[in-house]
Amino acid sequence: MSFFTSVKSFPRTFWLANTMELFERWAYYGMFAVLSVYLTDPVSKGGLGFSQEQRGIMQAVVTGILYLLPIIGGAIADRFGFRKVLLAAFVTLASGYFAMGQFHAYAPVFVAFLVVAVGGAIFKPVIVATVSKTTAKNSDTLGFGIFYMIVNVGGFIGPYAASKLRDIDWQLVFLMCAVVILINLVLLFFYKEPKTGDKKKKEPLSQAIKQILKNTAIVLKDTKFVLFLLIIVGFWTMYMQLFFTIPVYITQWIDTSVVYNRLGILKNLIGFIEDGTGIIRPEMMINVPALTIIIFQVIVSSILTNVKPVKSMIVGLIVVAVGMGQMAFYVSGWYILMGLVILAFGEMASSPRIQEYISRIAPKEKVALYMGYSFLPLAGGNLLGGLLSGKLYAEMSDKYAFLRDYLVREGIEKMDQITNIDDAVLFTRSMDKLNMSSGQLTDLLYQTYDPGSIFLIFGGIGIATSVLLILYNKFILSK
Numbered sequence: 001m002s003f004f005t006s007v008k009s010f011p012r013t014f015w016l017a018n019t020m021e022l023f024e025r026w027a028y029y030g031m032f033a034v035l036s037v038y039l040t041d042p043v044s045k046g047g048l049g050f051s052q053e054q055r056g057i058m059q060a061v062v063t064g065i066l067y068l069l070p071i072i073g074g075a076i077a078d079r080f081g082f083r084k085v086l087l088a089a090f091v092t093l094a095s096g097y098f099a100m101g102q103f104h105a106y107a108p109v110f111v112a113f114l115v116v117a118v119g120g121a122i123f124k125p126v127i128v129a130t131v132s133k134t135t136a137k138n139s140d141t142l143g144f145g146i147f148y149m150i151v152n153v154g155g156f157i158g159p160y161a162a163s164k165l166r167d168i169d170w171q172l173v174f175l176m177c178a179v180v181i182l183i184n185l186v187l188l189f190f191y192k193e194p195k196t197g198d199k200k201k202k203e204p205l206s207q208a209i210k211q212i213l214k215n216t217a218i219v220l221k222d223t224k225f226v227l228f229l230l231i232i233v234g235f236w237t238m239y240m241q242l243f244f245t246i247p248v249y250i251t252q253w254i255d256t257s258v259v260y261n262r263l264g265i266l267k268n269l270i271g272f273i274e275d276g277t278g279i280i281r282p283e284m285m286i287n288v289p290a291l292t293i294i295i296f297q298v299i300v301s302s303i304l305t306n307v308k309p310v311k312s313m314i315v316g317l318i319v320v321a322v323g324m325g326q327m328a329f330y331v332s333g334w335y336i337l338m339g340l341v342i343l344a345f346g347e348m349a350s351s352p353r354i355q356e357y358i359s360r361i362a363p364k365e366k367v368a369l370y371m372g373y374s375f376l377p378l379a380g381g382n383l384l385g386g387l388l389s390g391k392l393y394a395e396m397s398d399k400y401a402f403l404r405d406y407l408v409r410e411g412i413e414k415m416d417q418i419t420n421i422d423d424a425v426l427f428t429r430s431m432d433k434l435n436m437s438s439g440q441l442t443d444l445l446y447q448t449y450d451p452g453s454i455f456l457i458f459g460g461i462g463i464a465t466s467v468l469l470i471l472y473n474k475f476i477l478s479k
């Protein structure tokens with residue numbers, strides 16, 4: 001079957017599902033790409049002023065839950081039908097996004113973010129199942145290829161739109177996310193329940209959940225498989241710093257004006273003027289990996305077709321670790337962009353091969369069951385990555401914590417007098433007292449405290465994960 005014939009064979013529901021996925025990813029990554037900055041930026045600059053530890057705990061718990069719940073969401077969809085569950089998901093998502101922009105205290109924002117996670121968790125399995133049920137055996141590879149591309153397109157548009165809106169008002173970012181989800185609510189009127197070909201009576205939800213728990217017990221008894229999942233947690237712990245740590249680090253330490261000044265006619269499209277200086281927002285910077293994947297994923301996958309999944313994952317892990325680790329040594333925006341591109345190529349070589357590897361190491365009669373639990377490392381990586389990001393950044397990289405320490409250490413201020421001062425206000429006051437520009441004060445703190453060393457830790461996690469994967473493949477799996 002030719003490419004165009006295969007594309008024409010997909011029913012309307014397939015394209016509706018992909019369009020819904022595009023808007024959902026638009027909303028999620030539009031929020032998630034700027035969330036770290038929004039949560040921790042000083043109140044005087046429009047942020048919420050939460051501590052790095054608070055940010056880390058919130059992101060760890062909520063995103064961990066987001067990737068744990070889909071298996072239950074799938075059972076709910078099978079019991080009540082796809083349309084009803086999609087309706088519940090869209091209402092939940094829109095409500096959560098809107099609420100995130102309205103609240104400013106820690107607990108309400110935490111709860112609103114959790115509502116978004118619940119909505120996303122019940123949305124994802126329904127859309128994946130819809131794509132699966134609307135593709136045939138001879139077109140499923142193309143169908144999921146289109147789906148993966150759509151995911152990245154939505155993930156690219158969202159941060160760009162959010163970056164432009166937050167320059168006007170932070171609340172507009174969350175309003176945009178809610179509105180985009182409401183578009184999906186309109187599309188739902190045209191969505192037709194996919195035919196399953198199964199006329200058996202639907203089992204009670206409680207029975208479905210019991211079966212899930214039974215399946216979980218079966219999987220957890222396979223120590224080799226569980227060990228592999230635990231190792232891959234290291235990959236996601238490192239990779240998720242793209243969203244947890246890097247946006248805050250770029251905001252506080254990186255000179256992106258060097259990139260802005262070379263953009264030419266693209267300055268107004270991509271850049272922003274802040275305090276008279278042209279800069280590139282961190283969400284625009286971390287959008288580069290998404291664009292890189294959109295352009296090169298098919299080429300990279302073709303090159304690696306005959307490379308064993310485990311070798312591809314090991315090389316990919318090392319490449320991601322190199323991209324992450326080199327960020328420890330530079331403050332130039334160009335070097336950060338280079339690291340982000342390197343990271344993207346490593347992700348292309350490793351992430352898509354994880355599920356392929358699971359399908360190969362799973363018992364033949366249980367491949368489908370094992371694939372259903374391939375999300376567990378992602379949940380674990382988000383949980384551990386968020387906790388590490390918050391804790392380590394607070395101790396090793398937080399510019400405003402370093403500023404307070406420096407002022408007290410040099411006898412310029414007393415800690416009890418500056419503890420509760422807004423971070424941005426204190427920074428401006430310190431510029432005046434030290435007779436320094438913003439860039440000079442930032443450079444002084446950077447040279448004094450070496451905040452980039454945090455990326456050596458995350459890069460080290462990636463290298464350690466690759467070593468464990470080599471040992472696992474050689475000594476555990478071979479037996």
